[in-house]
Amino acid sequence: xxVRFVALVVAGLGAAAAPAAHHSFSGEFDVNKPIxxxxxxxxxxxxxxxxxxxxxxxxxxxxVESWAIEGGTPNTLMxxxxxxxxxxxxxxxxxxxxxxxxxxxxxxxxxxxFTDGRKLxxxxxxxxxxxxx
Amino acid sequence: xxxxxxxxxxxxVVALGLASVSEAQSRAFRTPWGDPDLQGVWxxxxxxxxxxxxxxxxxxxxxxxxxxxxQARLRRQINADNREPGTLRDVNTxxxxxxxxxGERILPDRRTSLIIDPPDGRIPAMTPAGRARVAAEADAxxxxxxxxxxxxxxxxxxxxxxxxxxxxxxxxxNNNYQIxxxxxxxxxxxxxxxETRLIPVDGRPHIPGTVRQWLGDxxxxxxxxxxxxxxxxxxxxxxxxxxxxxxxEMVLVERFRRVDETTIDYEFTxxxxxxxxxxxxxxxxxxxxxxxLYEYACHEGxxxxxxxxxxxxxxxxxxxxxxxxxx
Numbered sequence: 001x002x003v004r005f006v007a008l009v010v011a012g013l014g015a016a017a018a019p020a021a022h023h024s025f026s027g028e029f030d031v032n033k034p035i036x037x038x039x040x041x042x043x044x045x046x047x048x049x050x051x052x053x054x055x056x057x058x059x060x061x062x063x064v065e066s067w068a069i070e071g072g073t074p075n076t077l078m079x080x081x082x083x084x085x086x087x088x089x090x091x092x093x094x095x096x097x098x099x100x101x102x103x104x105x106x107x108x109x110x111x112x113x114f115t116d117g118r119k120l121x122x123x124x125x126x127x128x129x130x131x132x133x
Numbered sequence: 134x135x136x137x138x139x140x141x142x143x144x145x146v147v148a149l150g151l152a153s154v155s156e157a158q159s160r161a162f163r164t165p166w167g168d169p170d171l172q173g174v175w176x177x178x179x180x181x182x183x184x185x186x187x188x189x190x191x192x193x194x195x196x197x198x199x200x201x202x203x204q205a206r207l208r209r210q211i212n213a214d215n216r217e218p219g220t221l222r223d224v225n226t227x228x229x230x231x232x233x234x235x236g237e238r239i240l241p242d243r244r245t246s247l248i249i250d251p252p253d254g255r256i257p258a259m260t261p262a263g264r265a266r267v268a269a270e271a272d273a274x275x276x277x278x279x280x281x282x283x284x285x286x287x288x289x290x291x292x293x294x295x296x297x298x299x300x301x302x303x304x305x306x307n308n309n310y311q312i313x314x315x316x317x318x319x320x321x322x323x324x325x326x327x328e329t330r331l332i333p334v335d336g337r338p339h340i341p342g343t344v345r346q347w348l349g350d351x352x353x354x355x356x357x358x359x360x361x362x363x364x365x366x367x368x369x370x371x372x373x374x375x376x377x378x379x380x381x382e383m384v385l386v387e388r389f390r391r392v393d394e395t396t397i398d399y400e401f402t403x404x405x406x407x408x409x410x411x412x413x414x415x416x417x418x419x420x421x422x423x424x425x426l427y428e429y430a431c432h433e434g435x436x437x438x439x440x441x442x443x444x445x446x447x448x449x450x451x452x453x454x455x456x457x458x459x460x
Contacts, residue, residue, distance in 0.1 A: 024291070026224045027278035027441040034218065049293070049326070070437070075427040076234045076306040078422030092307065098224050099442030108224070132241065132395070132420060 025098075028070075029108045033099035037067055037107065038115075043093045045076050046084035053087065053109060055095070069095050069109040093120065162391045164314055168334075169358045171312045171319065171391050174360030174426060175419035177301065177399065178236040178308040180207045183415070185246035185254030193254070194246055211235055217329040234306040242419070247302070250402075250414040253362035259378065265379040277372075280445045284438060288373035291438055295347045296325045297377040299364055299385055300401045303417070307427050310419065319353055326431040332362055339365055345381060347374060361387040379405040395421035399453060 039055030039127070046080040056064050071077070087093075094113045100106035112120035162170040177366050189195070195203060211233070217223050240247075246254030259267065289295050296304075307325040314320070317335040322328075334353035343370035344350070353362045362386040369375050376383060383405035390398045397419040404412040 005153050020435070024225065024274075024278045024441070025437075026221050027281070028444060031219065031221050031224045040273050047430050048429045049435055050437060052436065054384065054398060072233075073306055073429070075429055078427055079234060079424060096298075100440060102440060102447040106440065108222070 006106075025070075025108055026103060029098040029106075030101045031098060035097060035099045037069075037095040037097075037100050039067060039093065039095070041082075041087055041089055041093060042066070043089065044084055044087050049073055050077070051077060051084075053093075055093065064111070065105055067095075067105045067107065069097065069107055069112070071109045071112075087120070138354060144298075148316070153176045153246055156220070166316045168312070168314060168316070168355065169359060169360065169391055171389055171397060172314055173312060174422060174424075175310045175312065175397060176254065176308050176422040177310070177417050178234070178303045179238065179247070179417060179418050180204065180211075180236050180241055180421075181239040181244060181247055181417075183247045184256060184301060186247070190253075195245060197243070200239060204237075207239065208237060232241075235307075236303065236308075247415045247417050248349060249415060249416050251411065256377070257409045257411045257413050259382040260407060263378050265404075266380075266408070270373060270378060273372050276440075278447065281442055282445075283442070285371070287441075289347070289371050290373065293326060293435050294371060295328055295374070296323065298367060298374055298379070298383075299330075299348055300376065300403065300415075301452045302415075309422060310397075311426050313364075319362075324426045324429055327429045334360070342366065345370065349385065353415060356388075358390055362387045362389070376403060379403065379408045382407065 031121055036053065037057050039057035041053060042056050043054040045054070046051040047132045051074050053069040053071055055067050056067065058064055077083075094115065095107060095109055096111040096113070097107040097109050114120065138442065149335075164170045187190075204315070211314070248254045248256065251257055273286070274288070277288065277291070282286060284292055288297075290297055301308075301310075301323065302322070307322040311322040311324075312319065313322070317333065319332045319334055321330040323330070330348055330351055331350040333354045336354070336356065337352065339352055340350045345366055347368060349364040349368075350366035351362050351364040353360055355361075362385075365382075367375055367379075367381040367383055368379045368409070375381055376385075383403055386402045386404075388398075388400040392398050398418040399419045400414060402412050402414040403409075403427060
């Protein structure tokens with residue numbers, strides 16, 4: 001119990017120092033529980049403040065689990081050229097993130113990768129850069 | 134009204150007498166009814182820090198070579214590929230650049246801080262009461278991430294009430310604004326999180342001090358080509374609903390001046406003797422970004438707040454279960 005308390009205090013400090021995402025991810029996801037998921041896209045919720053990608057993950061025993069992955073703000077994604085239709089239902093993806101602290105089947109989508117290794121959100125031109133030089 | 138007209142005419146005469154190239158350019162932007170025209174989509178995004186970093190103490194501007202090095206360094210620092218697996222930074226910030234839109238450039242004038250006054254480019258010293266408020270907010274922020282009891286424990290941004298108290302500074306993304314004018318009003322739509330400031334510019338007084346609003350109460354006036362907006366009547370009714378630890382009595386004065394097709398010179402001064410030992414002033418250009426504003430319907434999918442509350446209840450339950458055998 002004491003160990004958990006110390007960990008939480010550190011978590012709080014981290015949250016205080018975090019930059020301006022819409023909310024503190026460390027309150028929602030567990031730093032001690034990194035998770036890798038591989039699944040098929042079933043739905044993209046194109047909603048503010050953050051988009052959610054839903055995937056079906058097939059377990060080794062053949063059963064299927066539905067997971068929800070939290071992503072970025074749709075407005076910024078749009079500016080990066082990503083729309084709600086960019087990730088089609090049925091696409092196989094790999095997710096690298098952290099498990100929800102409430103133990104439910106949710107994770108943050110720190111990295112989303114296609115099965116051929118391409119990163120979903122990497123390598124495109126930047127959005128607005130700031131005032132022109 | 135007649136006095137105002139005379140004053141306006143006198144202002145124009147003076148302005149004509151002092152006309153420079155810049156003023157002539159500024160005058161070129163007029164609405165059909167003759168007010169300075171600030172309309173359009175704008176952004177205040179920049180990598181230039183609010184406060185002057187210690188490494189540039191005593192210097193207001195960088196050389197071209199220094200600016201290039203500094204800008205490259207800032208870009209590296211905010212690069213989300215700086216991974217630190219297993220750390221809170223990794224949970225909170227390690228998203229690739231698609232998650233963020235902080236900007237790629239510092240200001241073209243190579244200033245070392247957005248703050249121009251005090252001359253040291255730093256926020257003035259806080260009063261003991263101001264420091265206490267900031268410390269209390271830091272505690273509340275920790276509670277939010279650990280054991281929020283209910284939605285009220287979250288700040289105004291996480292609750293989708295407002296992005297934060299005015300004035301606005303460049304943040305992680307969606308640093309965009311749209312200005313629309315009619316005779317007597319200036320409206321500023323703020324993309325994050327889609328509030329509109331409706332600013333009367335018809336000389337009416339502020340609302341009574343007993344009425345408090347999340348965005349305060351703004352009143353505008355034209356000083357030559359500059360829109361001057363004074364905002365009062367802020368509220369401290371929820372967490373982080375005031376600006377950087379200020380009280381609800383803070384006074385904000387903003388100045389908007391259109392300087393060319395793609396730029397508004399924007400300046401603000403905040404005063405709150407209960408918080409800072411002196412007022413301080415920021416200038417930052419609002420530039421014309423590519424594209425448009427998108428709606429940011431914050432409540433639409435604010436699952437994060439519910440998820441964080443569920444996480445806290447889960448932890449609470451686990452702790453109670455863990456504690457019971459000891460009884």
